Amino acid sequence: MGMFAVNAFLIFLLVIIAVVALNVHRLFALVMLSGAFSLTAAAQFVVLDAVDVAFTEAAVGAGISTVLALATLSLVPREEKPHAIAPLPALIAVATGALLMVSIGDLPQFGAADAPVHIHVAPDYISGSEKLIGVPNVVTSVLASYRGYDTLGETVVIFTAAIAVLLILAGWTRAPHLRDGETENTHIAQNAQDREDGQKDAG
Amino acid sequence: MSDIAAQWNYYVVIVLMMLGFYAVIARGNMVKKMVGLNIFQTSVFMLYISVGKIDGGTAPILTGDAASVYSNPLPHVLILTAIVVGVATTAVGYALIIRIHEAYGTIEDDEVAALVDADQEARERADAGPAS
Incomplete structure:
Protein backbone atom coordinates (compact mmCIF):
# COMPACT_ATOMS: atom_id res chain seq x y z
CA MET A 1 0.00 0.00 0.00
CA GLY A 2 2.88 2.34 0.84
CA MET A 3 4.43 1.61 -2.53
CA PHE A 4 1.11 2.38 -4.19
CA ALA A 5 0.96 5.78 -2.45
CA VAL A 6 4.53 6.68 -3.54
CA ASN A 7 3.71 5.57 -7.07
CA ALA A 8 0.48 7.59 -7.18
CA PHE A 9 2.20 10.66 -5.73
CA LEU A 10 5.17 10.60 -8.15
CA ILE A 11 2.97 10.28 -11.21
CA PHE A 12 0.79 13.13 -9.95
CA LEU A 13 3.97 15.21 -9.53
CA LEU A 14 4.75 14.48 -13.20
CA VAL A 15 1.38 15.94 -14.21
CA ILE A 16 2.08 19.12 -12.23
CA ILE A 17 5.51 19.52 -13.83
CA ALA A 18 4.03 18.95 -17.30
CA VAL A 19 1.26 21.53 -16.75
CA VAL A 20 3.76 24.13 -15.49
CA ALA A 21 6.08 23.37 -18.42
CA LEU A 22 3.21 23.97 -20.82
CA ASN A 23 2.54 27.42 -19.32
CA VAL A 24 6.05 28.79 -18.80
CA HIS A 25 7.38 31.21 -21.43
CA ARG A 26 11.04 31.44 -20.48
CA LEU A 27 12.74 28.62 -22.33
CA PHE A 28 15.52 28.20 -19.75
CA ALA A 29 12.90 27.43 -17.09
CA LEU A 30 11.18 25.14 -19.59
CA VAL A 31 14.35 23.12 -20.16
CA MET A 32 14.97 22.83 -16.41
CA LEU A 33 11.38 21.59 -15.95
CA SER A 34 11.98 19.05 -18.69
CA GLY A 35 15.02 17.78 -16.77
CA ALA A 36 12.99 17.67 -13.55
CA PHE A 37 10.29 15.71 -15.38
CA SER A 38 12.80 13.09 -16.52
CA LEU A 39 14.35 12.83 -13.05
CA THR A 40 10.94 12.38 -11.37
CA ALA A 41 10.09 9.78 -14.01
CA ALA A 42 13.36 7.99 -13.11
CA ALA A 43 12.29 7.90 -9.44
CA GLN A 44 8.95 6.45 -10.53
CA PHE A 45 10.71 3.76 -12.59
CA VAL A 46 12.54 2.64 -9.42
CA VAL A 47 9.18 2.29 -7.65
CA LEU A 48 7.92 0.22 -10.59
CA ASP A 49 10.94 -2.16 -10.33
CA ALA A 50 12.62 -0.93 -13.52
CA VAL A 51 16.01 -0.02 -12.06
CA ASP A 52 17.94 -0.24 -15.33
CA VAL A 53 15.41 2.00 -17.04
CA ALA A 54 15.62 4.41 -14.09
CA PHE A 55 19.33 5.02 -14.32
CA THR A 56 19.24 5.27 -18.09
CA GLU A 57 16.41 7.82 -17.86
CA ALA A 58 18.31 9.78 -15.21
CA ALA A 59 21.56 9.78 -17.21
CA VAL A 60 20.18 10.18 -20.71
CA GLY A 61 16.77 11.83 -20.28
CA ALA A 62 17.66 14.20 -17.46
CA GLY A 63 21.36 14.54 -18.30
CA ILE A 64 22.23 14.43 -21.98
CA SER A 65 18.88 15.78 -23.26
CA THR A 66 19.12 18.77 -20.91
CA VAL A 67 22.69 19.49 -22.02
CA LEU A 68 21.60 19.34 -25.68
CA ALA A 69 18.70 21.70 -24.95
CA LEU A 70 20.95 24.16 -23.09
CA ALA A 71 23.47 24.10 -25.95
CA THR A 72 20.60 24.95 -28.33
CA LEU A 73 19.38 27.73 -26.05
CA SER A 74 22.81 29.39 -26.19
CA LEU A 75 22.19 29.92 -29.93
CA VAL A 76 18.47 30.73 -30.18
CA PRO A 77 16.11 33.28 -28.53
CA ARG A 78 15.22 32.38 -24.94
CA GLU A 79 11.66 33.70 -24.81
CA GLU A 80 8.60 32.02 -26.22
CA LYS A 81 6.02 34.18 -27.96
CA PRO A 82 2.94 33.94 -25.69
CA HIS A 83 0.08 31.91 -27.15
CA ALA A 84 -3.59 31.66 -26.23
CA ILE A 85 -5.01 28.15 -25.84
CA ALA A 86 -5.53 26.81 -29.35
CA PRO A 87 -9.09 25.37 -29.46
CA LEU A 88 -8.70 22.82 -32.27
CA PRO A 89 -5.51 21.12 -31.00
CA ALA A 90 -6.96 21.16 -27.47
CA LEU A 91 -10.10 19.45 -28.75
CA ILE A 92 -8.03 16.85 -30.64
CA ALA A 93 -5.92 16.15 -27.54
CA VAL A 94 -8.98 15.82 -25.27
CA ALA A 95 -10.79 13.56 -27.78
CA THR A 96 -7.73 11.33 -28.24
CA GLY A 97 -7.25 11.14 -24.48
CA ALA A 98 -10.92 10.25 -23.95
CA LEU A 99 -10.70 7.43 -26.52
CA LEU A 100 -7.55 6.05 -24.87
CA MET A 101 -9.19 6.22 -21.43
CA VAL A 102 -12.20 4.26 -22.67
CA SER A 103 -9.82 1.56 -23.90
CA ILE A 104 -8.19 1.23 -20.45
CA GLY A 105 -11.17 -0.92 -19.50
CA ASP A 106 -9.73 -3.66 -21.74
CA LEU A 107 -6.32 -3.64 -20.01
CA PRO A 108 -5.54 -6.26 -17.37
CA GLN A 109 -5.55 -5.07 -13.77
CA PHE A 110 -2.44 -3.02 -12.87
CA GLY A 111 0.06 -5.35 -11.13
CA ALA A 112 -1.81 -8.57 -11.95
CA ALA A 113 0.63 -11.49 -12.20
CA ASP A 114 -1.54 -13.45 -14.67
CA ALA A 115 -1.68 -10.70 -17.33
CA PRO A 116 -0.85 -12.07 -20.83
CA VAL A 117 2.37 -10.05 -20.98
CA HIS A 118 3.74 -11.93 -17.96
CA ILE A 119 2.98 -15.49 -19.08
CA HIS A 120 4.37 -15.48 -22.62
CA HIS A 177 30.88 32.95 -40.93
CA LEU A 178 27.79 34.35 -39.28
CA ARG A 179 28.28 37.09 -36.73
CA ASP A 180 26.21 37.18 -33.56
CA GLY A 181 22.58 38.04 -34.32
CA GLU A 182 23.13 37.74 -38.06
CA THR A 183 21.08 35.34 -40.16
CA GLU A 184 21.70 33.89 -43.57
CA ASN A 185 20.12 36.25 -46.08
CA THR A 186 18.55 33.53 -48.19
CA HIS A 187 15.11 35.07 -48.50
CA ILE A 188 14.05 36.14 -51.96
CA ALA A 189 11.50 38.63 -50.62
CA GLN A 190 14.08 40.23 -48.36
CA ASN A 191 16.69 40.36 -51.13
CA ALA A 192 14.21 41.97 -53.54
CA GLN A 193 13.40 44.59 -50.89
CA ASP A 194 17.12 45.23 -50.40
CA ARG A 195 17.61 45.67 -54.17
CA GLU A 196 14.71 48.11 -54.32
CA ASP A 197 16.16 50.12 -51.46
CA GLY A 198 19.54 50.10 -53.23
CA GLN A 199 17.99 51.43 -56.47
CA LYS A 200 16.22 54.16 -54.55
CA ASP A 201 19.49 55.17 -52.95
CA ALA A 202 21.22 55.18 -56.34
CA GLY A 203 18.45 57.16 -58.04
CA MET B 1 -14.08 4.71 -8.43
CA SER B 2 -12.14 1.72 -7.13
CA ASP B 3 -11.48 0.88 -10.76
CA ILE B 4 -9.88 4.28 -11.33
CA ALA B 5 -7.75 3.86 -8.20
CA ALA B 6 -6.62 0.40 -9.34
CA GLN B 7 -5.78 1.56 -12.85
CA TRP B 8 -4.57 5.01 -11.65
CA ASN B 9 -1.22 4.75 -13.47
CA TYR B 10 -2.85 4.16 -16.82
CA TYR B 11 -5.28 7.08 -16.47
CA VAL B 12 -2.60 9.56 -15.36
CA VAL B 13 -0.19 8.35 -18.05
CA ILE B 14 -2.83 9.20 -20.67
CA VAL B 15 -3.25 12.69 -19.18
CA LEU B 16 0.55 13.14 -19.39
CA MET B 17 0.62 11.90 -22.98
CA MET B 18 -2.07 14.33 -24.02
CA LEU B 19 -0.29 17.27 -22.32
CA GLY B 20 2.82 16.42 -24.34
CA PHE B 21 0.76 15.86 -27.50
CA TYR B 22 -0.93 19.25 -27.08
CA ALA B 23 2.45 20.97 -26.67
CA VAL B 24 3.69 19.33 -29.87
CA ILE B 25 0.70 20.21 -32.06
CA ALA B 26 -0.42 23.57 -30.59
CA ARG B 27 2.69 25.45 -29.53
CA GLY B 28 4.64 27.34 -32.20
CA ASN B 29 7.93 27.58 -30.37
CA MET B 30 10.16 24.76 -31.54
CA VAL B 31 12.03 24.27 -28.26
CA LYS B 32 8.64 23.91 -26.57
CA LYS B 33 7.64 21.33 -29.16
CA MET B 34 10.79 19.35 -28.32
CA VAL B 35 10.04 19.47 -24.59
CA GLY B 36 6.45 18.41 -25.35
CA LEU B 37 7.84 15.50 -27.34
CA ASN B 38 10.04 14.56 -24.36
CA ILE B 39 6.99 14.57 -22.05
CA PHE B 40 4.97 12.52 -24.55
CA GLN B 41 7.82 10.06 -24.96
CA THR B 42 8.50 9.65 -21.23
CA SER B 43 4.82 9.01 -20.54
CA VAL B 44 4.79 6.24 -23.15
CA PHE B 45 7.78 4.72 -21.31
CA MET B 46 5.75 5.00 -18.09
CA LEU B 47 2.88 3.09 -19.72
CA TYR B 48 5.16 0.22 -20.73
CA ILE B 49 6.88 0.01 -17.35
CA SER B 50 3.47 0.09 -15.60
CA VAL B 51 2.37 -2.88 -17.72
CA GLY B 52 5.50 -4.79 -16.65
CA LYS B 53 4.93 -4.27 -12.91
CA ILE B 54 3.75 -7.24 -10.83
CA ASP B 55 2.29 -6.71 -7.36
CA GLY B 56 4.79 -7.80 -4.71
CA GLY B 57 7.43 -8.26 -7.39
CA THR B 58 11.01 -7.06 -7.25
CA ALA B 59 13.48 -5.77 -9.82
CA PRO B 60 14.39 -8.53 -12.32
CA ILE B 61 17.83 -9.23 -10.87
CA LEU B 62 18.05 -12.86 -9.73
CA THR B 63 18.37 -13.18 -5.97
CA GLY B 64 18.82 -16.95 -5.86
CA ASP B 65 15.69 -17.25 -3.74
CA ALA B 66 13.23 -19.48 -5.61
CA ALA B 67 10.24 -17.77 -3.98
CA SER B 68 10.99 -14.28 -5.38
CA VAL B 69 8.59 -12.79 -7.88
CA TYR B 70 10.24 -10.65 -10.55
CA SER B 71 8.59 -7.89 -12.55
CA ASN B 72 8.58 -8.48 -16.29
CA PRO B 73 12.05 -7.64 -17.73
CA LEU B 74 10.92 -7.46 -21.36
CA PRO B 75 9.25 -3.99 -21.25
CA HIS B 76 12.33 -2.72 -19.40
CA VAL B 77 14.58 -3.84 -22.26
CA LEU B 78 12.31 -2.33 -24.92
CA ILE B 79 12.18 0.99 -23.07
CA LEU B 80 15.95 1.09 -22.53
CA THR B 81 16.30 0.96 -26.31
CA ALA B 82 13.55 3.56 -26.74
CA ILE B 83 15.21 6.02 -24.32
CA VAL B 84 18.49 5.92 -26.22
CA VAL B 85 16.77 6.21 -29.61
CA GLY B 86 14.72 9.08 -28.14
CA VAL B 87 17.79 11.09 -27.23
CA ALA B 88 19.22 10.49 -30.72
CA THR B 89 16.10 11.95 -32.36
CA THR B 90 16.13 14.79 -29.82
CA ALA B 91 19.68 15.66 -30.89
CA VAL B 92 18.63 15.78 -34.55
CA GLY B 93 15.64 17.97 -33.60
CA TYR B 94 17.77 20.50 -31.75
CA ALA B 95 20.30 20.58 -34.63
CA LEU B 96 17.41 21.40 -37.00
CA ILE B 97 16.22 24.16 -34.65
CA ILE B 98 19.71 25.71 -34.72
CA ARG B 99 19.73 25.63 -38.54
CA ILE B 100 16.20 27.04 -38.80
CA HIS B 101 17.22 29.90 -36.52
CA GLU B 102 20.23 30.64 -38.71
CA ALA B 103 18.17 30.64 -41.89
CA TYR B 104 15.09 32.51 -40.65
CA GLY B 105 16.15 34.34 -37.49
CA THR B 106 13.24 32.90 -35.51
CA ILE B 107 12.16 29.58 -33.96
CA GLU B 108 8.42 30.33 -33.96
CA ASP B 109 6.76 28.22 -36.65
CA ASP B 110 4.17 30.84 -37.73
CA GLU B 111 6.95 33.42 -38.33
CA VAL B 112 8.93 30.88 -40.35
CA ALA B 113 5.80 30.08 -42.38
CA ALA B 114 5.24 33.82 -43.07
CA LEU B 115 8.83 34.16 -44.36
CA VAL B 116 8.41 31.11 -46.59
CA ASP B 117 5.15 32.55 -48.00
CA ALA B 118 6.80 35.93 -48.66
CA ASP B 119 9.62 34.17 -50.53
CA GLN B 120 7.09 32.20 -52.57
CA GLU B 121 5.23 35.37 -53.57
CA ALA B 122 8.47 37.14 -54.49
CA ARG B 123 9.47 34.18 -56.65
CA GLU B 124 6.08 34.21 -58.41
CA ARG B 125 6.32 37.96 -59.04
CA ALA B 126 9.81 37.51 -60.50
CA ASP B 127 8.57 34.69 -62.75
CA ALA B 128 5.49 36.66 -63.91
CA GLY B 129 7.66 39.09 -65.78
CA PRO B 130 10.56 41.45 -65.32
CA ALA B 131 8.52 44.12 -67.25
CA SER B 132 6.70 45.25 -64.11
Whole structure:
Protein backbone atom coordinates (compact mmCIF):
# COMPACT_ATOMS: atom_id res chain seq x y z
CA MET A 1 0.00 0.00 0.00
CA GLY A 2 2.88 2.34 0.84
CA MET A 3 4.43 1.61 -2.53
CA PHE A 4 1.11 2.38 -4.19
CA ALA A 5 0.96 5.78 -2.45
CA VAL A 6 4.53 6.68 -3.54
CA ASN A 7 3.71 5.57 -7.07
CA ALA A 8 0.48 7.59 -7.18
CA PHE A 9 2.20 10.66 -5.73
CA LEU A 10 5.17 10.60 -8.15
CA ILE A 11 2.97 10.28 -11.21
CA PHE A 12 0.79 13.13 -9.95
CA LEU A 13 3.97 15.21 -9.53
CA LEU A 14 4.75 14.48 -13.20
CA VAL A 15 1.38 15.94 -14.21
CA ILE A 16 2.08 19.12 -12.23
CA ILE A 17 5.51 19.52 -13.83
CA ALA A 18 4.03 18.95 -17.30
CA VAL A 19 1.26 21.53 -16.75
CA VAL A 20 3.76 24.13 -15.49
CA ALA A 21 6.08 23.37 -18.42
CA LEU A 22 3.21 23.97 -20.82
CA ASN A 23 2.54 27.42 -19.32
CA VAL A 24 6.05 28.79 -18.80
CA HIS A 25 7.38 31.21 -21.43
CA ARG A 26 11.04 31.44 -20.48
CA LEU A 27 12.74 28.62 -22.33
CA PHE A 28 15.52 28.20 -19.75
CA ALA A 29 12.90 27.43 -17.09
CA LEU A 30 11.18 25.14 -19.59
CA VAL A 31 14.35 23.12 -20.16
CA MET A 32 14.97 22.83 -16.41
CA LEU A 33 11.38 21.59 -15.95
CA SER A 34 11.98 19.05 -18.69
CA GLY A 35 15.02 17.78 -16.77
CA ALA A 36 12.99 17.67 -13.55
CA PHE A 37 10.29 15.71 -15.38
CA SER A 38 12.80 13.09 -16.52
CA LEU A 39 14.35 12.83 -13.05
CA THR A 40 10.94 12.38 -11.37
CA ALA A 41 10.09 9.78 -14.01
CA ALA A 42 13.36 7.99 -13.11
CA ALA A 43 12.29 7.90 -9.44
CA GLN A 44 8.95 6.45 -10.53
CA PHE A 45 10.71 3.76 -12.59
CA VAL A 46 12.54 2.64 -9.42
CA VAL A 47 9.18 2.29 -7.65
CA LEU A 48 7.92 0.22 -10.59
CA ASP A 49 10.94 -2.16 -10.33
CA ALA A 50 12.62 -0.93 -13.52
CA VAL A 51 16.01 -0.02 -12.06
CA ASP A 52 17.94 -0.24 -15.33
CA VAL A 53 15.41 2.00 -17.04
CA ALA A 54 15.62 4.41 -14.09
CA PHE A 55 19.33 5.02 -14.32
CA THR A 56 19.24 5.27 -18.09
CA GLU A 57 16.41 7.82 -17.86
CA ALA A 58 18.31 9.78 -15.21
CA ALA A 59 21.56 9.78 -17.21
CA VAL A 60 20.18 10.18 -20.71
CA GLY A 61 16.77 11.83 -20.28
CA ALA A 62 17.66 14.20 -17.46
CA GLY A 63 21.36 14.54 -18.30
CA ILE A 64 22.23 14.43 -21.98
CA SER A 65 18.88 15.78 -23.26
CA THR A 66 19.12 18.77 -20.91
CA VAL A 67 22.69 19.49 -22.02
CA LEU A 68 21.60 19.34 -25.68
CA ALA A 69 18.70 21.70 -24.95
CA LEU A 70 20.95 24.16 -23.09
CA ALA A 71 23.47 24.10 -25.95
CA THR A 72 20.60 24.95 -28.33
CA LEU A 73 19.38 27.73 -26.05
CA SER A 74 22.81 29.39 -26.19
CA LEU A 75 22.19 29.92 -29.93
CA VAL A 76 18.47 30.73 -30.18
CA PRO A 77 16.11 33.28 -28.53
CA ARG A 78 15.22 32.38 -24.94
CA GLU A 79 11.66 33.70 -24.81
CA GLU A 80 8.60 32.02 -26.22
CA LYS A 81 6.02 34.18 -27.96
CA PRO A 82 2.94 33.94 -25.69
CA HIS A 83 0.08 31.91 -27.15
CA ALA A 84 -3.59 31.66 -26.23
CA ILE A 85 -5.01 28.15 -25.84
CA ALA A 86 -5.53 26.81 -29.35
CA PRO A 87 -9.09 25.37 -29.46
CA LEU A 88 -8.70 22.82 -32.27
CA PRO A 89 -5.51 21.12 -31.00
CA ALA A 90 -6.96 21.16 -27.47
CA LEU A 91 -10.10 19.45 -28.75
CA ILE A 92 -8.03 16.85 -30.64
CA ALA A 93 -5.92 16.15 -27.54
CA VAL A 94 -8.98 15.82 -25.27
CA ALA A 95 -10.79 13.56 -27.78
CA THR A 96 -7.73 11.33 -28.24
CA GLY A 97 -7.25 11.14 -24.48
CA ALA A 98 -10.92 10.25 -23.95
CA LEU A 99 -10.70 7.43 -26.52
CA LEU A 100 -7.55 6.05 -24.87
CA MET A 101 -9.19 6.22 -21.43
CA VAL A 102 -12.20 4.26 -22.67
CA SER A 103 -9.82 1.56 -23.90
CA ILE A 104 -8.19 1.23 -20.45
CA GLY A 105 -11.17 -0.92 -19.50
CA ASP A 106 -9.73 -3.66 -21.74
CA LEU A 107 -6.32 -3.64 -20.01
CA PRO A 108 -5.54 -6.26 -17.37
CA GLN A 109 -5.55 -5.07 -13.77
CA PHE A 110 -2.44 -3.02 -12.87
CA GLY A 111 0.06 -5.35 -11.13
CA ALA A 112 -1.81 -8.57 -11.95
CA ALA A 113 0.63 -11.49 -12.20
CA ASP A 114 -1.54 -13.45 -14.67
CA ALA A 115 -1.68 -10.70 -17.33
CA PRO A 116 -0.85 -12.07 -20.83
CA VAL A 117 2.37 -10.05 -20.98
CA HIS A 118 3.74 -11.93 -17.96
CA ILE A 119 2.98 -15.49 -19.08
CA HIS A 120 4.37 -15.48 -22.62
CA VAL A 121 8.19 -15.21 -22.97
CA ALA A 122 9.15 -13.44 -19.74
CA PRO A 123 9.25 -16.60 -17.55
CA ASP A 124 11.66 -18.20 -20.04
CA TYR A 125 13.94 -15.19 -19.89
CA ILE A 126 13.91 -15.22 -16.09
CA SER A 127 14.55 -18.96 -15.77
CA GLY A 128 17.09 -19.06 -18.61
CA SER A 129 19.12 -16.01 -17.65
CA GLU A 130 21.26 -17.73 -15.01
CA LYS A 131 21.52 -21.09 -16.76
CA LEU A 132 22.01 -20.08 -20.42
CA ILE A 133 23.59 -16.63 -20.23
CA GLY A 134 25.14 -16.65 -16.77
CA VAL A 135 24.09 -13.09 -15.91
CA PRO A 136 21.92 -12.52 -12.82
CA ASN A 137 20.51 -9.25 -14.19
CA VAL A 138 17.75 -10.45 -16.50
CA VAL A 139 17.45 -7.07 -18.25
CA THR A 140 21.13 -7.23 -19.22
CA SER A 141 20.88 -10.77 -20.55
CA VAL A 142 17.77 -9.98 -22.62
CA LEU A 143 19.31 -6.74 -23.92
CA ALA A 144 22.70 -8.13 -24.87
CA SER A 145 21.93 -11.76 -25.65
CA TYR A 146 18.31 -12.80 -26.22
CA ARG A 147 17.48 -9.62 -28.13
CA GLY A 148 20.99 -8.56 -29.10
CA TYR A 149 19.83 -7.70 -32.61
CA ASP A 150 17.58 -5.01 -31.16
CA THR A 151 20.61 -3.44 -29.56
CA LEU A 152 22.53 -3.68 -32.83
CA GLY A 153 19.63 -1.87 -34.53
CA GLU A 154 19.70 0.73 -31.79
CA THR A 155 23.38 1.48 -32.40
CA VAL A 156 22.61 1.85 -36.12
CA VAL A 157 19.94 4.44 -35.23
CA ILE A 158 22.38 6.35 -33.00
CA PHE A 159 25.05 6.27 -35.71
CA THR A 160 22.56 7.57 -38.29
CA ALA A 161 21.45 10.34 -35.92
CA ALA A 162 25.08 11.35 -35.31
CA ILE A 163 25.69 11.60 -39.07
CA ALA A 164 22.48 13.61 -39.46
CA VAL A 165 23.49 16.08 -36.73
CA LEU A 166 26.96 16.49 -38.26
CA LEU A 167 25.51 17.09 -41.74
CA ILE A 168 22.93 19.55 -40.43
CA LEU A 169 25.39 21.56 -38.34
CA ALA A 170 28.60 21.25 -40.36
CA GLY A 171 27.39 20.33 -43.86
CA TRP A 172 28.03 22.29 -47.03
CA THR A 173 24.67 24.11 -46.83
CA ARG A 174 25.76 26.05 -43.79
CA ALA A 175 27.06 29.61 -44.22
CA PRO A 176 30.56 29.63 -42.77
CA HIS A 177 30.88 32.95 -40.93
CA LEU A 178 27.79 34.35 -39.28
CA ARG A 179 28.28 37.09 -36.73
CA ASP A 180 26.21 37.18 -33.56
CA GLY A 181 22.58 38.04 -34.32
CA GLU A 182 23.13 37.74 -38.06
CA THR A 183 21.08 35.34 -40.16
CA GLU A 184 21.70 33.89 -43.57
CA ASN A 185 20.12 36.25 -46.08
CA THR A 186 18.55 33.53 -48.19
CA HIS A 187 15.11 35.07 -48.50
CA ILE A 188 14.05 36.14 -51.96
CA ALA A 189 11.50 38.63 -50.62
CA GLN A 190 14.08 40.23 -48.36
CA ASN A 191 16.69 40.36 -51.13
CA ALA A 192 14.21 41.97 -53.54
CA GLN A 193 13.40 44.59 -50.89
CA ASP A 194 17.12 45.23 -50.40
CA ARG A 195 17.61 45.67 -54.17
CA GLU A 196 14.71 48.11 -54.32
CA ASP A 197 16.16 50.12 -51.46
CA GLY A 198 19.54 50.10 -53.23
CA GLN A 199 17.99 51.43 -56.47
CA LYS A 200 16.22 54.16 -54.55
CA ASP A 201 19.49 55.17 -52.95
CA ALA A 202 21.22 55.18 -56.34
CA GLY A 203 18.45 57.16 -58.04
CA MET B 1 -14.08 4.71 -8.43
CA SER B 2 -12.14 1.72 -7.13
CA ASP B 3 -11.48 0.88 -10.76
CA ILE B 4 -9.88 4.28 -11.33
CA ALA B 5 -7.75 3.86 -8.20
CA ALA B 6 -6.62 0.40 -9.34
CA GLN B 7 -5.78 1.56 -12.85
CA TRP B 8 -4.57 5.01 -11.65
CA ASN B 9 -1.22 4.75 -13.47
CA TYR B 10 -2.85 4.16 -16.82
CA TYR B 11 -5.28 7.08 -16.47
CA VAL B 12 -2.60 9.56 -15.36
CA VAL B 13 -0.19 8.35 -18.05
CA ILE B 14 -2.83 9.20 -20.67
CA VAL B 15 -3.25 12.69 -19.18
CA LEU B 16 0.55 13.14 -19.39
CA MET B 17 0.62 11.90 -22.98
CA MET B 18 -2.07 14.33 -24.02
CA LEU B 19 -0.29 17.27 -22.32
CA GLY B 20 2.82 16.42 -24.34
CA PHE B 21 0.76 15.86 -27.50
CA TYR B 22 -0.93 19.25 -27.08
CA ALA B 23 2.45 20.97 -26.67
CA VAL B 24 3.69 19.33 -29.87
CA ILE B 25 0.70 20.21 -32.06
CA ALA B 26 -0.42 23.57 -30.59
CA ARG B 27 2.69 25.45 -29.53
CA GLY B 28 4.64 27.34 -32.20
CA ASN B 29 7.93 27.58 -30.37
CA MET B 30 10.16 24.76 -31.54
CA VAL B 31 12.03 24.27 -28.26
CA LYS B 32 8.64 23.91 -26.57
CA LYS B 33 7.64 21.33 -29.16
CA MET B 34 10.79 19.35 -28.32
CA VAL B 35 10.04 19.47 -24.59
CA GLY B 36 6.45 18.41 -25.35
CA LEU B 37 7.84 15.50 -27.34
CA ASN B 38 10.04 14.56 -24.36
CA ILE B 39 6.99 14.57 -22.05
CA PHE B 40 4.97 12.52 -24.55
CA GLN B 41 7.82 10.06 -24.96
CA THR B 42 8.50 9.65 -21.23
CA SER B 43 4.82 9.01 -20.54
CA VAL B 44 4.79 6.24 -23.15
CA PHE B 45 7.78 4.72 -21.31
CA MET B 46 5.75 5.00 -18.09
CA LEU B 47 2.88 3.09 -19.72
CA TYR B 48 5.16 0.22 -20.73
CA ILE B 49 6.88 0.01 -17.35
CA SER B 50 3.47 0.09 -15.60
CA VAL B 51 2.37 -2.88 -17.72
CA GLY B 52 5.50 -4.79 -16.65
CA LYS B 53 4.93 -4.27 -12.91
CA ILE B 54 3.75 -7.24 -10.83
CA ASP B 55 2.29 -6.71 -7.36
CA GLY B 56 4.79 -7.80 -4.71
CA GLY B 57 7.43 -8.26 -7.39
CA THR B 58 11.01 -7.06 -7.25
CA ALA B 59 13.48 -5.77 -9.82
CA PRO B 60 14.39 -8.53 -12.32
CA ILE B 61 17.83 -9.23 -10.87
CA LEU B 62 18.05 -12.86 -9.73
CA THR B 63 18.37 -13.18 -5.97
CA GLY B 64 18.82 -16.95 -5.86
CA ASP B 65 15.69 -17.25 -3.74
CA ALA B 66 13.23 -19.48 -5.61
CA ALA B 67 10.24 -17.77 -3.98
CA SER B 68 10.99 -14.28 -5.38
CA VAL B 69 8.59 -12.79 -7.88
CA TYR B 70 10.24 -10.65 -10.55
CA SER B 71 8.59 -7.89 -12.55
CA ASN B 72 8.58 -8.48 -16.29
CA PRO B 73 12.05 -7.64 -17.73
CA LEU B 74 10.92 -7.46 -21.36
CA PRO B 75 9.25 -3.99 -21.25
CA HIS B 76 12.33 -2.72 -19.40
CA VAL B 77 14.58 -3.84 -22.26
CA LEU B 78 12.31 -2.33 -24.92
CA ILE B 79 12.18 0.99 -23.07
CA LEU B 80 15.95 1.09 -22.53
CA THR B 81 16.30 0.96 -26.31
CA ALA B 82 13.55 3.56 -26.74
CA ILE B 83 15.21 6.02 -24.32
CA VAL B 84 18.49 5.92 -26.22
CA VAL B 85 16.77 6.21 -29.61
CA GLY B 86 14.72 9.08 -28.14
CA VAL B 87 17.79 11.09 -27.23
CA ALA B 88 19.22 10.49 -30.72
CA THR B 89 16.10 11.95 -32.36
CA THR B 90 16.13 14.79 -29.82
CA ALA B 91 19.68 15.66 -30.89
CA VAL B 92 18.63 15.78 -34.55
CA GLY B 93 15.64 17.97 -33.60
CA TYR B 94 17.77 20.50 -31.75
CA ALA B 95 20.30 20.58 -34.63
CA LEU B 96 17.41 21.40 -37.00
CA ILE B 97 16.22 24.16 -34.65
CA ILE B 98 19.71 25.71 -34.72
CA ARG B 99 19.73 25.63 -38.54
CA ILE B 100 16.20 27.04 -38.80
CA HIS B 101 17.22 29.90 -36.52
CA GLU B 102 20.23 30.64 -38.71
CA ALA B 103 18.17 30.64 -41.89
CA TYR B 104 15.09 32.51 -40.65
CA GLY B 105 16.15 34.34 -37.49
CA THR B 106 13.24 32.90 -35.51
CA ILE B 107 12.16 29.58 -33.96
CA GLU B 108 8.42 30.33 -33.96
CA ASP B 109 6.76 28.22 -36.65
CA ASP B 110 4.17 30.84 -37.73
CA GLU B 111 6.95 33.42 -38.33
CA VAL B 112 8.93 30.88 -40.35
CA ALA B 113 5.80 30.08 -42.38
CA ALA B 114 5.24 33.82 -43.07
CA LEU B 115 8.83 34.16 -44.36
CA VAL B 116 8.41 31.11 -46.59
CA ASP B 117 5.15 32.55 -48.00
CA ALA B 118 6.80 35.93 -48.66
CA ASP B 119 9.62 34.17 -50.53
CA GLN B 120 7.09 32.20 -52.57
CA GLU B 121 5.23 35.37 -53.57
CA ALA B 122 8.47 37.14 -54.49
CA ARG B 123 9.47 34.18 -56.65
CA GLU B 124 6.08 34.21 -58.41
CA ARG B 125 6.32 37.96 -59.04
CA ALA B 126 9.81 37.51 -60.50
CA ASP B 127 8.57 34.69 -62.75
CA ALA B 128 5.49 36.66 -63.91
CA GLY B 129 7.66 39.09 -65.78
CA PRO B 130 10.56 41.45 -65.32
CA ALA B 131 8.52 44.12 -67.25
CA SER B 132 6.70 45.25 -64.11
